[in-house]
Amino acid sequence: MALKTRSVTSDGKRVMTMEEFKRWLKKFDADKDGRISKNELREAIYATGGRFATWKSHRGIKSVDANGNGFIDEGELNNLVEFAEKHLGIRIAQF
Structure with missing residues (x-):
């Protein structure tokens, strides 16, 4: 799942708005429950080429996880x- 962004900074970070970030992250919500689980977050990390x-x-x-339910709501x-x-x-970025 490619990460499309407006640009890449000199330090290699991909720049996106908060709304773009939320839309991208929701693509990993495999069970479509509106929350991001630990496994779904792991898949997002893998998609960015992240290690560990x-x-x-x-x-x-x-x-x-402010409410301690084990998900990112x-x-x-x-x-x-x-x-x-x-x-x-x-x-x-704030555009």
Whole structure:
């Protein structure tokens, strides 16, 4: 699942808006329940060429899952930005 973006920065990060990021991430919602599970986040990490995807997906869920249900819900997607910039090679830009 290719990651299409507006541009790539000099440090190799893909630039996209928050809405583009949300749309891209929702492509990994395999069961279409509107939430991102640890396994779905792992697939997103793999898609970006990321290494240590299992470990990173565990850390990602743990760091952004505000209600502790084990999933990233719609309301928690904004919390995922810092994780995405650090571990997915994505920069969220305000256009």
